[in-house]
Each structure stands twice: as C-alpha cells, then as structure tokens.
Amino acid sequence: xxxxxVVALVNGLFRGSVYALVALGxxxxxxxxxxxxxAQTEFGTTGLFAAFVAVEMWHWDYALGLLFGISVxxxxxxxxxxxxxxxxxxxxKVTLLVGTAGVATTxxxxxxxxxxxxxxxxxxxxxxxxxxxxxxxxxxxxKVITVLVLIVVALAxxxxxxxxxxxxxxxxxxxxxAAELVGISxxxxxxxxxxxxxxxxxxxxxxxxxxxxFTAAFLTFGGGAALLPGLMAAVLAGMRSMPGALAGGLLVxxxxxxGALSALADLxxxxxxxxxxxxxxxxxxxxxxxxxxxxxxx
Amino acid sequence: xxxxxxxxxxxxxxxxxxxHGVSFDVEQGECCVLLGLNGAGKTTTVTTVAxxxxxxxxxxxxxxxxxxxxxPSQRVAGGISLSPEGRRLFPRLTVSQNLKLGAWSRRRDSxxxxxxxxxxxxxxxxxxxxxNQLAGTLSGGEQQMLAVGRAMMSRPKLxxxxxxxxxxxxxxARTVWEVTSRIKADxxxxxxxxxxxxxxxxxxxxxxxxxxTLVYTGVGDELRxxxxxxxxxxxxx
Ligand SMILES: Nc1ncnc2c1ncn2[C@@H]1O[C@H](COP(=O)(O)OP(=O)(O)O)[C@@H](O)[C@H]1O
Ligand SMILES: [Mg+2]
Numbered sequence: 001x002x003x004x005x006v007v008a009l010v011n012g013l014f015r016g017s018v019y020a021l022v023a024l025g026x027x028x029x030x031x032x033x034x035x036x037x038x039a040q041t042e043f044g045t046t047g048l049f050a051a052f053v054a055v056e057m058w059h060w061d062y063a064l065g066l067l068f069g070i071s072v073x074x075x076x077x078x079x080x081x082x083x084x085x086x087x088x089x090x091x092x093k094v095t096l097l098v099g100t101a102g103v104a105t106t107x108x109x110x111x112x113x114x115x116x117x118x119x120x121x122x123x124x125x126x127x128x129x130x131x132x133x134x135x136x137x138x139x140x141x142x143k144v145i146t147v148l149v150l151i152v153v154a155l156a157x158x159x160x161x162x163x164x165x166x167x168x169x170x171x172x173x174x175x176x177x178a179a180e181l182v183g184i185s186x187x188x189x190x191x192x193x194x195x196x197x198x199x200x201x202x203x204x205x206x207x208x209x210x211x212x213x214f215t216a217a218f219l220t221f222g223g224g225a226a227l228l229p230g231l232m233a234a235v236l237a238g239m240r241s242m243p244g245a246l247a248g249g250l251l252v253x254x255x256x257x258x259g260a261l262s263a264l265a266d267l268x269x270x271x272x273x274x275x276x277x278x279x280x281x282x283x284x285x286x287x288x289x290x291x292x293x294x295x296x297x298x
Numbered sequence: 299x300x301x302x303x304x305x306x307x308x309x310x311x312x313x314x315x316x317x318h319g320v321s322f323d324v325e326q327g328e329c330c331v332l333l334g335l336n337g338a339g340k341t342t343t344v345t346t347v348a349x350x351x352x353x354x355x356x357x358x359x360x361x362x363x364x365x366x367x368x369x370p371s372q373r374v375a376g377g378i379s380l381s382p383e384g385r386r387l388f389p390r391l392t393v394s395q396n397l398k399l400g401a402w403s404r405r406r407d408s409x410x411x412x413x414x415x416x417x418x419x420x421x422x423x424x425x426x427x428x429x430n431q432l433a434g435t436l437s438g439g440e441q442q443m444l445a446v447g448r449a450m451m452s453r454p455k456l457x458x459x460x461x462x463x464x465x466x467x468x469x470x471a472r473t474v475w476e477v478t479s480r481i482k483a484d485x486x487x488x489x490x491x492x493x494x495x496x497x498x499x500x501x502x503x504x505x506x507x508x509x510x511t512l513v514y515t516g517v518g519d520e521l522r523x524x525x526x527x528x529x530x531x532x533x534x535x
Contacts, residue, residue: 164398164405171388171399178386181348181379182452183371183403 006137008257014143014211015229016253017150021204022219022230023237023245024157025197030239031173032193033089035096039080039103041219041227043198044205046107047073048218049114051206052123062126070202076107077198081191104220111216125210146207153203154246161242169193204230229256232279236290244291251290252278299362301326301487302347302456307356309339309346315354316342318510324456324489329482331498332491334507340491341383343507344458347489348380349373361455375403379454383461383491385445389434393425396433396444400451410453417484418447421477439470446474450481457481459490463497475500 022040029037051069054060060068084099115121127141160166172179172189180186201219208224220227233252237244252275259274282290300323309317317339324330334340345351347358349370358365360378370380388396397418401411419426422443428436433444442462449457459478463471471494479500482488490497498504506514 164402167391167395167399168402170391174388174390175386177350178382178388178448179399180350180370181374181382181386182400182448183374184399185371 003135003137004261006135008261009254010134010137010139010143012254012257013250014146014253015208015226015256016250017147018204018208018224018226018249019229019233019252020150020246020249021153021200021207022226023233023249024153024242025200025204026230026234027237027239027242027245028193028197028200030234032169032190033085033096035093035100036231036234037197038097038101038227039107040197040201040230041204041225042104042107042217043073043076043201044203044208044219044226045111045214045217045222046076046205047202048123048205048209048214049111049121052121052209055124056121062124066126066206069206070199073198073202073205074195075198077194077196077201078191080198081194085194086187086190108217108220115216119215120213121215122213123210140211142207142210149203149207150246153200154243157242165192229253229275232275235279236282238289238291241289241291244289247291248289300324301361302489303357303359304343304347305357305359307343307346307358308354309342309351309356310354313354316510317346317353319356320507320510320512321356322505322512322515324487326487327482327485328502329478329488329490329500330503330505331501332489332505332507333495333497334493336493338507339510340507341460342510344380344460344489344491345382347373348378348458350380371403374452374454377453377455378458379449379452379456380458381445381449381460381462383464385441387433387436387441387444387448390432392430392432393436393444394429396448397425397451400448401453403452411451414451414453418450421450421480422447438465439467439473442466442470442474443477446477446481450486454486456487456489459488461491461493463492463494468496471496 022044025040025043026037029040047069050072051065054068055062055065080103084103085096088096088099125140125142126145130138130140131144132139161170168179168184169189169192172184172186176186179189204226205219208226209218212223214224215222218224229252230249233248234245236248236251255278256275259278302324305321307317307320308315320343332340332343342351346353349368349372352367360376365373388399391399397415398411401414404410424440425443425447428440433441436444446459446462449459462474462478466474475497478488478490490501503515503517505512
C-alpha cells in the first residue's frame with residue numbers, strides 16, 4: 001500500500017466520522033421538521049469556540065472545557081427550537097429553512113465579531129502526538145479518538161432509540177396527533193430532538209477543531225467544512241435512516257480523500273467536485289439513497 | 299350520575315361552529331354508539347372529549363369532575379382514551395412498540411403495563427402473533443385492532459373509538475365490534491362513533507347526530523324497529 005493511500009484512508013475515516021456526526025444531526029432534525037438544518041454545523045463551530053475559550057482563555061481542565069463546549073452547543077440547539085422552530089411550526093418548509101439559515105448566519109456573525117482582533121485560533125488536541133506510524137504516516141490520537149467517539153455515539157443512539165424516550169421521539173415524528181393522544185408531549189420531544197442534534201454538531205466541532213487552526217464558520221465554510229458533505233451523507237441515507245447517515249458519512253469522507261488521489265483532483269475545487277460527481281452518480285442509480293429503508297405507508 | 303356528561307357543547311374550527319349545542323350522557327359500564335352521516339360532527343365531538351379541540355362553550359364532566367381546558371395528555375392520564383379516526387398508528391414502529399407507547403401515560407407503572415399488554419393480546423390474538431411486525435405493514439383489520447389495542451393500553455375508564463369499521467369488510471368489522479363488547483363486559487365504558495348501522499347490535503344505546511346536533515337518543519333495540527334509521531342514516535343503513 002502506498003503512503004498516499006494510507007493518508008487518504010486515515011483522513012477519510014477521520015473526516016468521515018465528522019461528517020457522520022453532522023449527518024446524524026441533519027437526519028434527526030429532518031425527520032422531526034421536514035427541513036434541512038443549515039445551522040447544524042454552526043452548533044459545532046459555536047461549541048468549538050466555547051471549548052476554546054474555556055480551555056485556552058479560562059485555563060479550565062480540558063475535559064471540563066469539552067463538556068462546556070457541548071453544553072453551549074446544546075443550549076444553542078434548545079434556544080433555536082424555542083425561538084425559531086416552535087414559533088414557525090405552522091409555517092411553510094421554506095420559512096423554516098430560512099429560519100435555520102438565519103440561526104447559522106447569526107452565529108457566524110457573532111463569531112466574526114468576537115474574534116475580530118485575532119481571527120485565527122488554535123485548539124490543542126485532547127491527547128498530543130500519534131498513536132502509531134504506518135508506512136511513515138503518523139496517526140494522531142485526535143483522529144483515533146474521533147472515530148472511537150463516533151462508534152460510542154452510534155451505539156448510544158441505537159440504545160436510546162429503543163428506550164421509551166427514543167420511541168416517543170420516533171412516534172412524534174411519525175404520527176404527531178397519535179403521539180399527543182397517548183400523552184407524549186410533542187413540545188418536549190421537539191426540544192429533545194434539537195438538543196441531541198446540537199450535541200452531535202458540538203461533538204463534530206470539538207473533535208475536528210484541534211486538527212488544524214480554525215476561524216469563524218469553521219465547520220460550515222471554513223477549513224473543516226462539513227455542512228455540504230454532511231448533507232450529502234444524509235441524502236445518501238434518504239434523509240431518514242440513522243444507520244444510513246453514519247455509513248454515508250464514512251463513505252463520503254473516504255470517497256473525498258480517495259478522489260483527491262485520482263485524476264478528478266485536477267479539476268477546479270477538487271473536494272467538492274468529487275463529492276458532487278459521486279452524489280450525482282449514486283442518485284442517478286438509486287434515487288432513494290444508498291442506505292434508505294423502504295418507507296412504509298401509514 | 300353518568301360517567302361522561304356533555305352539556306351544550308359548541309365547537310368549531312376557526313370560530314365557525316360545527317357543533318351547535320350538543321348534550322348527552324354516557325353511563326358507567328355501557329357501550330354507546332354515536333351514529334351519523336359523514337360530516338355530522340361525530341369526530342369533532344369525540345376529539346373534543348379527548349382534549350384535542352377546545353370548546354367555544356358548554357361543559358364536559360367526567361367522573362364527577364368538570365374538565366376545563368386540558369391537553370390530550372391530561373385526558374388520557376385521567377382515564378379517557380381515543381382510538382382516532384384513520385387509526386393513526388406509528389407506521390415504522392412495531393406492533394409491540396405501538397402498544398407500549400399506548401401506555402405512555404402509565405409508563406412508570408410496570409404492573410399496569412404488563413396487565414394491559416396481556417389483556418390486549420387476549421383480545422386480539424392476531425396482534426400477539428405479529429408483535430415484531432411494523433405497524434405500517436399490517437392489513438387494514440389488523441391496523442384497526444392495533445389502534446383499539448393501543449388505546450386500551452392506558453387502562454381507560456372511557457374508551458372512545460372513532461369509525462372502527464371504516465374500510466373493513468363486514469366480517470372483520472364484526473370481529474372488532476365483538477371485542478368492543480368484551481371490553482365493555484370487562485368493565486370499560488365505551489363510546490363508539492360509526493356511520494355503519496351494523497354496529498347497533500353491539501351497543502346498549504344509540505345517539506344519532508345530524509349537522510352538528512343530536513337528533514335522537516335511544517336504546518339500540520328501539521332503533522332497530524323504528525324508521526329513524528332510514529330518516530337519519532340514509533337508505534343504505
Ligand atoms: N380540521 C377541520 N377544519 C375545518 N372544518 C372541519 C375540520 N374537521 C372537520 N370539519 C368540518 O366539521 C364538520 C364535522 O366534521 P366531523 O366532525 O369530522 O364529522 P364526522 O366525523 O361526523 O364525519 C364537517 O362539516 C367538516 O367539514
Ligand atoms: Mg368522522
């Protein structure tokens with residue numbers, strides 16, 4: 001195996017894990033509201049900034065700083081639900097979509113404003129250094145931890161969706177009227193959904209941030225842009241399947257990195273072009289997505 | 299005193315009333331059928347009792363207490379359960395998950411949950427055989443059984459069933475009505491909504507609704523002999 005290939009696979013798995021976390025959040029919110037959440041990755045950048053402030057400026061313990069970052073992301077998700085989504089719940093999908101874009105641009109605006117003097121920041125990794133070197137390629141702890149976190153998150157989500165609260169979320173998404181009739185609070189379920197989606201976004205931001213320097217909008221358009229790849233992963237999952245979002249995220253990450261090795265890399269805007277070509281081919285062959293289960297009618 | 303007392307109920311959608319002062323009682327332990335043509339206001343009546351719609355005026359008294367503004371979750375916790383029109387199952391959840399969710403208001407009471415689960419399995423052996431099947435893949439009759447079963451999971455004092463027979467063959471409809479009779483015999487008061495007069499033999503008493511008002515109240519036997527059927531239920535009834 002060539003060195004380039006090892007780099008591509010390692011980075012593909014790492015980026016793919018970040019995309020999978022983003023895609024899981026996108027699918028969760030899509031199932032609840034029927035809209036794509038533009039703010040999904042800004043939960044991540046905001047959480048990353050919060051963790052950065054706690055660790056680097058307030059000199060908190062790293063673990064506490066991470067917890068703080070995730071908490072800020074979750075609060076942002078809850079506020080988004082309460083202030084934007086709930087008041088607009090009877091509006092059209094387009095209005096809701098614009099609402100989530102508004103949340104994203106507001107968050108980005110605030111980040112730029114607050115980091116005005118020093119736009120470029122650097123977050124230290126959870127553990128410095130590399131766990132191993134394969135064919136001369138260093139595999140950092142940060143990347144391994146990111147993949148492990150995705151595995152833990154996937155198992156936790158699978159268990160959660162079989163628990164009573166997880167079933168209640170699915171029930172409210174599938175048939176809101178009946179959910180209310182059996183006594184499920186659809187408002188609480190909606191808050192819970194946004195809280196979980198925001199936590200997933202926050203994890204994506206906090207885990208991918210230390211890989212590089214970061215700026216405002218890091219996870220949306222910046223160096224760690226994951227919104228478009230996350231959306232692609234969600235589309236591959238038919239926008240509804242959680243296991244599909246996970247597999248889709250990993251696949252998109254690996255295709256992106258392998259693609260960069262191929263002839264396609266010579267096209268302008270390499271990464272995005274490769275993914276668009278890939279998505280187009282997949283959707284032409286399987287319009288319902290790669291990992292979508294057949295939807296059962298009511 | 300009756301278990302459910304509805305008085306001068308006025309309910310509308312966007313202020314425009316579709317129930318114009320409806321009053322009736324449902325006695326403890328009886329099975330009552332609310333009959334009427336499409337658009338008469340039957341669904342509006344039972345969804346209001348279940349707390350999904352707020353009346354413009356009038357009162358609903360249940361088990362001796364007047365129900366003020368209330369959410370469906372308060373009603374189901376208080377003992378009123380609705381099997382809604384069109385079944386409204388959770389299609390991508392299994393039969394047993396649908397049933398468990400029916401007991402959401404009693405989810406901390408594992409004894410009741412188990413007892414109701416056994417009871418529903420006993421009422422509908424067909425559901426017991428299909429516990430791990432997705433609700434959306436059941437036949438129409440099985441879906442209706444699941445809707446009634448799910449409503450029974452909260453161990454209601456009053457079970458409301460909206461149009462159980464809709465879209466079912468006469469045989470399957472009769473199967474569902476027979477279980478309704480058993481549910482009543484086991485002590486749960488039942489109010490069922492029907493367009494289909496075939497439900498009459500399974501009810502102790504009938505209410506007939508037309509254009510948002512009750513036009514007839516009587517025992518089922520009486521109704522069977524009177525020409526009211528033709529007058530209010532159409533010639534096909
Ligand atoms: N969501 C709604 N919005 C406006 N009008 C409605 C709505 N649901 C029912 N109606 C009207 O209320 C009247 C009674 O309807 P409904 O209670 O569903 O009757 P039934 O169940 O007897 O067929 C009908 O005229 C119907 O058009
Ligand atoms: Mg109706």
